Amino acid sequence: MKAESRQAMLQTITSGKKELKRNRDLFNSEIYAAEYVKQANIDMSIYEAVLPASALLKWDDELHNLIIVVLAGQLWVNEQQAAGVNDVIVAPAGQNTSLRIDGEQSVHALLMIRRAAGRLKEVLIRNQNQCPWIPDVEDGHVHLYLKNVLTPEEIGGCLMCLDYPAGHVTEWHDHDFTHAAYIVDGVFLNETQFDKQACYYGPGSFICGPKAQIMRHGATPEQNCHCWFFTDQRFGLHYLDAKAVSHIKAD
Known part of the structure; x- marks a missing residue:
């Protein structure tokens, strides 16, 4: 997945993303870009997102993992496993992962995109509880x-x-x-x-x-x-x- 298509996907699914409110005493505009976290030498971006009900999303980036923290709602990973509140999902680089949002309500989530440290063999789902x-x-x-x-x-x-x-x-x-x-x-x-x-x-x-x-x-x-x-x-x-x-x- 090219950077342009990844950005287009994020723009589509993050219509509910909150704008970053900078406190000028805390944040330096040379350090932070439009994302919540972005430094020139850091390959990590974090978004707050609303994923629409019934949407089907796919992640197939060769270099980056997509990490999802579910704050509200439910989704299905690869049509097999449900993930809900307090679940964390890692859609690994180099694999095709489908994410289907439940038809009843949207999913409120944190999304982190970062370069993969290694090759995960499969999707990882973990509940913080x-x-x-x-x-x-x-x-x-x-x-x-x-x-x-x-x-x-x-x-x-x-x-x-x-x-x-x-x-x-x-x-x-x-x-x-x-x-x-x-x-x-x-x-x-x-x-x-x-x-x-x-x-x-x-x-x-x-x-x-x-x-x-x-x-x-x-x-x-x-x-x-x-x-x-x-x-x-x-x-x-x-x-x-x-x-x-x-x-x-x-x-």
Whole structure:
């Protein structure tokens, strides 16, 4: 599938895609293009889409996987297996995959297109409810829980579910990868070195972070915050000491 035909297909099926709302303190127009996440050296694009009821879609790209996170609705994969809410589908590069949307209602989904890390032998369908919560410990205490839904060995980066406990905000840190979070519920607090104060995002928001951006984030006190978390590489982070943070914020 050529890039033009892939883009045409996406334009057809994403009529309900939300426009990216940039916060100029957070996002740099040289880093982000029209997609939710796009860096010049990153082969990863993420869309929020509405797939029309009864539509039949086909994926046969030679180089890229199509990864679908189902937020609402149901579809049939290769006319054999049903996938619904909280299911993640990987339509692999180099294979023909059909996706038929249920006739009763449209499907609300997140779509990620990225170059395949290797050759998957068949379509992968995984439900995040079957993945265990793993505590992530910071300074001797748990600061969030995560689920590894898709791994770097499978897709080249990570697709995770994150659960930020109510009222907890991480220490200042940076990542050596590009990432994006889609907020499912709760209110997500995010602050970068460019912000004068923390910014808050509710359900349906995308928060994008380029490689090496200094940030901290968490949940407001009212309730936990859950999100889908996408990365272009293996997950890892680096915490900064107070002196380094003070210097960065001052600049």
